[in-house]
Amino acid sequence: MFRRSSSFPLLLVPSLVVLLASPPSRHEAQAETAGTPLSPPAGYKPEKKLVRTWNSKCATCHGEDGRAHTEQGKEMGIDDMTKAAYWKDVTVERARKSVLEGIKRTVKGKEQEMKPFGDRLTPQQVDALNLFAVSFFKK
Numbered sequence: 001m002f003r004r005s006s007s008f009p010l011l012l013v014p015s016l017v018v019l020l021a022s023p024p025s026r027h028e029a030q031a032e033t034a035g036t037p038l039s040p041p042a043g044y045k046p047e048k049k050l051v052r053t054w055n056s057k058c059a060t061c062h063g064e065d066g067r068a069h070t071e072q073g074k075e076m077g078i079d080d081m082t083k084a085a086y087w088k089d090v091t092v093e094r095a096r097k098s099v100l101e102g103i104k105r106t107v108k109g110k111e112q113e114m115k116p117f118g119d120r121l122t123p124q125q126v127d128a129l130n131l132f133a134v135s136f137f138k139k
């Protein structure tokens with residue numbers, strides 16, 4: 001009886017280790033690269049409230065028209081959202097993550113920083129703002 005009860009946890013430990021160390025499943029690994037294309041539906045017309053939110057929270061850097069012709073946009077070398085190239089690899093998921101968690105990187109010697117909006121905006125609000133942002137490219 002003593003032997004059985006003491007060997008039980010010993011067997012459990014290696015199987016837990018295997019579980020924790022196993023690589024992400026195929027499905028999870030794909031989710032990082034694949035994603036939903038970011039594009040507004042035909043005839044897209046943003047609600048006034050959404051435009052107001054963009055203008056107050058996002059336009060200081062990206063501009064009201066997405067061209068980033070702003071003081072901070074120039075300082076950080078932010079790219080033009082009206083260009084197809086801007087959206088080339090950007091999926092709904094990536095854009096959501098970038099806005100919720102922020103961006104901090106150096107590109108061509110310029111420090112680029114978008115503060116995380118996760119404490120101020122819901123993922124749904126962020127998705128809606130990103131649809132508005134990508135609609136600059138269609139205009």
Ligand code: HEC
Pocket residue numbers: 054057058059060061062072076077078079080090094095098099103112113114115117126129130133
């Ligand atoms: C303080 C400046 C700043 C503000 C404010 C800001 N951004 Fe950004 N944003 C950046 C920078 C810097 C980048 C990365 C460089 C670039 O886009 O060229 C970026 C990139 C993005 C991208 C592309 C993300 C990607 O993964 O490629 C999206 C989408 C975006 N911002 C949306 C928003 C939205 C929506 C808001 C408002 C809620 C917002 N941004 C507010 C600075 C800002």
